[in-house]
């Protein structure tokens with residue numbers, strides 16, 4: 001049984017319902033490859049059979065697995081570099097000065113994929129701000145995909161992954177070399193924790209962060225979902241905190257977020273609400 005336009009549209013709806021990602025029909029060919037293992041494990045040979053089995057017997061578990069399998073997990077250490085340079089030169093020194101009394105900093109790598117973003121920030125903090133070793137520093141990474149969260153938790157990366165964006169000095173200082181891979185050292189790992197979390201689904205825990213990286217995920221969502229998410233994120237950021245979006249993403253919510261351009265990188269600060 002081959003897949004019809006109705007089958008593909010049914011699968012797109014499942015992905016949208018479980019992840020808020022709006023998949024463009026031009027990417028329909030990805031269903032076949034990305035759902036291959038899932039179909040194999042269910043003894044289903046085609047997308048048509050998969051859709052038929054879901055139509056006959058709904059399975060929220062299977063639907064969630066489909067949404068997770070369709071995520072695009074592209075990431076790298078120090079991705080886009082400029083936000084990290086700006087954090088080092090300007091944003092973190094200011095934040096550290098503001099938190100001298102509490103000696104506590106919390107960051108959120110939202111949609112963290114396999115953890116490179118969170119670990120990049122952890123290495124930057126350890127390397128450039130040694131005074132923080134006596135502070136409480138937390139970097140929370142969250143992602144929709146259980147597989148990505150598991151990878152982030154393991155902190156183990158292939159050569160091809162550590163060769164992308166990671167300065168050699170950081171690799172030698174902050175990773176243990178295995179036979180075929182590199183594992184993040186325990187003192188870096190300790191700063192980070194990872195959880196499976198859907199950015200677009202209730203319930204939201206109330207958490208407060210000093211810096212939020214919400215990069216390269218907004219463009220998968222509808223305008224309405226983006227607006228709702230950025231409104232919620234506004235409530236979670238400290239008034240003197242910063243938000244980074246991906247290089248090609250904008251908040252476009254002037255009543256909530258003010259974009260600031262500095263040193264060729266753009267970050268957002270929360271507009272105070274009365």
Ligand SMILES: C[S@@+](CC[C@H](N)C(=O)[O-])C[C@H]1O[C@@H](n2cnc3c(N)ncnc32)[C@H](O)[C@@H]1O
Nearest residue numbers: 019071073075111113143144198199215216217
């Ligand atoms: C392209 S990666 C970006 C990773 C990282 N932020 C970066 O910029 O390198 C997008 C990530 O968003 C995650 N994602 C997609 N929809 C999500 C949702 N509704 N909730 C949480 N994470 C989601 C995917 O699983 C994927 O790992």
